[in-house]
Amino acid sequence: MAAQLRAYRARIRSAQTTKKITRAMELISASRIMKAQARVNEAGPYTTELSRAVGLVAARSNVQHILTTEPASITRAAVVLMTSDRGLAGAFNSQVIRQALELEQLLKSQGKEVVFYLVGRKSVGYFAFRRREYAKSWVGATDQPEFELAKEISDELIDVFTREEADGGVNEIHLVFNRFVSMMTQTPVVRRLLPLELTEDFSADELPEGDGGVLPLYEFEPDAATVLDRLLPAYIESRVFYALLQSAAAKHAATQKAMKSASDNADKLITNYTRLANNARQAEITQQISEIVGGADALAS
Known part of the structure; x- marks a missing residue:
């Protein structure tokens, strides 16, 4: 006895010690989720208006830009998988990895070769453990992502998209990340980043609603091609940064x-x-x- x-x-005693640790981590995540959510709300309007502007300019010009023109045939696609650097977040990482693998199977069924770009240590660890190849990875900055990380990822994606397929280029780029819905719900989503879908209607659950009414008229100075050359990189950077912010907010909510x-x-x-x-x-x-x-x-x- x-x-x-x-x-x-x-x-x-062991359970009490564990409770102290988990309770402290819960409080830390609760404090971080508010900041992460505020960053998402701040970045949302800029991303919305820039996306609308790029779509309208591209739709109302006769310029055949490489980032907006649908290729005749898509044979190679890139998938940017965004996970976290740390665990202890429930099914946060597993569900987005599963979504990326389902997308891979779909693309392969369409006859496309898939190349992965990984963000976060969890996705890198998953691929390394299974000895799967990937093109490039970024780790160490997923909890509080900065715009420099989004720019680095965007520059790499634009470079690989504009490169010839024989030199390792791709014809299509998809983003796979967790979207923050509420404190209790984080949903993995897939968004095609390139080529730009001119008919894309950004849903209200992803980005804040823009102003309705009459669409604006544009005058191109000096010309439409130059305007698109400036707008499209900024558009891609904003979309990648917004996805990183959404993933960070969803991760903190999942951890809490x-x-x-x-x-x-x-x-x-x-x-x-x-x-x-x-x-x-x-x-x-x-x-x-x-x-x-x-x-x-x-x-x-």
Whole structure:
């Protein structure tokens, strides 16, 4: 009985220590999610208006730009997979990796070769463990992504998109990331980044709504090709940066939810083991009393 009681008490102490850690991580994530959500809200209007402007300029000009022209045949596609650098976030990383693998199967069924670009240590670790190849990776800056990271990724994507296929170029680029819906819901989404879809209607659940009404008229100075050359890189950078911000906000929300669940489970373990320890202690006391009574009866007889 004494050994069993010591084991229960050791498990209670272990659960209490775990609860302190998970509770602290829950509070840290709760503080970070507000900042991450504010950054998403700040970047949203700029991304919306820039996306509308690029789409309208491209649709109302006769310029055949390489970033807006649909290729005759798409044989090689790039997939940018965005995960986190750290774990302890429930199904955050597994669900977006699963979404990317489903996209890979879809593209391969269409006869396209798929090349992966990875953001976050979890995706790099997943590919390294399974000895799968990828073109390039970026790690260490997913918790609080900066615009420099988005620009670096965008420059690489534009370079590989404008490169000849014989030199390793691609005809199509997709983004796969987790979108922040609410504190309880983070949804993996797939967005085609290039070529630009001129008919794309950005949904209200992804970006804030733009102003409705009459579409603006544009005068190109000096010409439409120069305007598109300036606008399209900025558009790609803003889209990549917005996806990074969405992924960071979703990760903090997933971590808070996972740590809240872990703290609740620790509370249940503490309650259960405390009940078992009390039962074991009561049984030990009862046994000791029975031994004392039995010894006293034996001496009296």
